[in-house]
Amino acid sequence: MGxxxxxxxxxxxxxRPTKRPLNPPSSANSSKIWTRGxxxxxxxxxxxxxxxxxxxxxxxxxxxxxxxxxDRTSSLRYPKSGSKNTNALPRSSSTRARSLTDPMLQPHxxxxxxxxxxxxxxxxxxxxxxxxxxxxxxxxxIALLEEGGYKATAIDLTGSGVHSxxxxxxxxxxxxxxxxxxxxxxxxxxxxxxxxxxxxxxxCIAYAMELFPFRIAKAIFIAAAMLSNGxxxxxxxxxxxxxxxxxxxxxxxxxxxxxDHPPTAINFEKSLLRDIFFQKSPxxxxxxxxxxxxxxxxxxxxxxxxxxxxxxxxxxxxYIETPEDNAIPITLQESMMNKSPPQQVxxxxxxxxxxxxxxxxALNKLLVDISKIKTQS
Numbered sequence: 001m002g003x004x005x006x007x008x009x010x011x012x013x014x015x016r017p018t019k020r021p022l023n024p025p026s027s028a029n030s031s032k033i034w035t036r037g038x039x040x041x042x043x044x045x046x047x048x049x050x051x052x053x054x055x056x057x058x059x060x061x062x063x064x065x066x067x068x069x070x071d072r073t074s075s076l077r078y079p080k081s082g083s084k085n086t087n088a089l090p091r092s093s094s095t096r097a098r099s100l101t102d103p104m105l106q107p108h109x110x111x112x113x114x115x116x117x118x119x120x121x122x123x124x125x126x127x128x129x130x131x132x133x134x135x136x137x138x139x140x141x142i143a144l145l146e147e148g149g150y151k152a153t154a155i156d157l158t159g160s161g162v163h164s165x166x167x168x169x170x171x172x173x174x175x176x177x178x179x180x181x182x183x184x185x186x187x188x189x190x191x192x193x194x195x196x197x198x199x200x201x202x203x204c205i206a207y208a209m210e211l212f213p214f215r216i217a218k219a220i221f222i223a224a225a226m227l228s229n230g231x232x233x234x235x236x237x238x239x240x241x242x243x244x245x246x247x248x249x250x251x252x253x254x255x256x257x258x259x260d261h262p263p264t265a266i267n268f269e270k271s272l273l274r275d276i277f278f279q280k281s282p283x284x285x286x287x288x289x290x291x292x293x294x295x296x297x298x299x300x301x302x303x304x305x306x307x308x309x310x311x312x313x314x315x316x317x318x319y320i321e322t323p324e325d326n327a328i329p330i331t332l333q334e335s336m337m338n339k340s341p342p343q344q345v346x347x348x349x350x351x352x353x354x355x356x357x358x359x360x361x362a363l364n365k366l367l368v369d370i371s372k373i374k375t376q377s
Contacts, residue, residue: 120371121217122192127154128180130199130224131296132268134161136288137198140360141367148368153193155180157204159297168256168264170297177204177300184212192217194371197224199328199353200296203233206305206312213311220370222363223322223353226336229307233300236336246326250276254295262302265295276326280350281357289354316375317342320355320366327353343376 125145127138135154145152158176159167170176187193195216197205202224209216225233250272253263268276270290278286307313319342323330337345346366351359 122194123149123371124151124153124191124193125367125371126180126183126193126195127152128195128197128201128205129154129157129160130197130201131266131301132160132293133199133201133289134163134292134294136161136292137354137356141356141364144360144364145367148364150368150371153183155183157201160294161292167295167297168254171299173203173207173300173303173305175300176297177207180204180208181211184208184215187215191215194218194220194367196220196222196367198222198356199224200233200301202226203300203305206307209315210305210307210312213314216315218316218318218370218373218375220318220320220367221342222320222355223325223328223333223351224319225328226317226319226340226342227305227307228340229312230304232302232304234302235304237332246272246275253298263298265298266301267295268293277353278357279326280324280352281354285354285357289357316373318370318373319345320363321345321347322351322353322355323347323349324351325353344370344373346370 127135127141129135129137135156138152138154142152142154156163157179159165159170163179174181184193192215195205195208195218197203197219199222202221205219205221205224206227209219225236227233227236250269252267252269254265254267255261256264273290273293274281274286278289319333319337321330321333322328325333348355348359348362348366351362355363
């Protein structure tokens with residue numbers, strides 16, 4: 001949900017490389033496919049030998065790298081038993097040059113051996129989606145957190161996901177965020193959670209932080225709107241100079257109250273969703289989003305937040321940057337952090353606007369690492 005009203009700077013759309021790998025698979029079934037694809041004519045001895053050499057070299061290359069070159073959209077992979085674990089809390093949890101794959105981590109590697117879950121302030125994450133998204137977008141994150149012994153709750157905000165309310169009828173931020181505030185209000189006495197907000201969900205968790213500071217241990221902003229006191233989400237995007245033609249093409253506005261009144265919701269052209277939000281995400285997740293995303297209510301975007309240092313400011317904030325983001329560009333993310341510095345900043349190398357799809361395991365490792373950091377008093 002970046003660049004409302006086309007206020008962000010132009011960002012060229014990168015041509016996506018083909019996903020077809022150059023290396024042939026080594027399985028027996030795949031070898032049969034290669035055999036069927038050859039000419040029925042008898043090969044010359046030199047040609048046959050050359051082909052065998054190429055095939056053998058490809059198999060050795062595949063074995064050397066220890067992975068199936070066709071496994072491009074897998075969200076969970078396992079390394080060989082001799083693989084080394086890395087130290088916690090790197091500046092970026094994804095330092096490899098790969099763009100469509102993710103670090104190969106086992107669930108037990110996601111929690112450092114010298115830190116016990118019972119020793120941290122809370123192991124309960126509450127995940128808040130961005131504009132147009134829903135709780136469905138966190139399905140990989142929920143699975144990975146639970147495998148690591150954590151508890152994860154994903155919230156559908158009003159008019160989002162499976163929540164049946166019409167987004168065009170939402171008239172305030174409090175109404176939009178009510179499922180989250182209701183959840184926090186019902187927590188047991190003394191229970192705390194870690195709030196995680198993505199995209200417009202950043203403004204939503206900030207609103208909740210001001211209301212329930214005593215029930216929030218930490219707040220994590222992922223490619224999110226991290227606002228200052230008296231600022232609205234629309235204000236934040238208006239500070240980005242220029243206009244993004246792609247975003248302007250993708251946005252359509254609903255006027256449920258008539259054309260002489262402000263818009264009531266924002267919609268996105270489905271054919272452009274990948275280029276804006278998911279250019280590095282697996283095709284299966286893009287397909288999920290295309291049938292699950294809903295209109296974004298417009299009124300909450302206009303609302304200015306009232307944030308105090310004694311409440312909102314008392315909670316440790318952490319920001320996760322997404323450098324390949326076409327919705328909220330990295331320059332805008334850095335601008336927000338400069339105006340309201342968080343306790344610590346992390347960067348997910350190679351992540352698009354939706355790292356829960358494009359970098360699920362690297363994102364999960366950062367969430368776990370942040371859960372173990374002591375907040376500044």
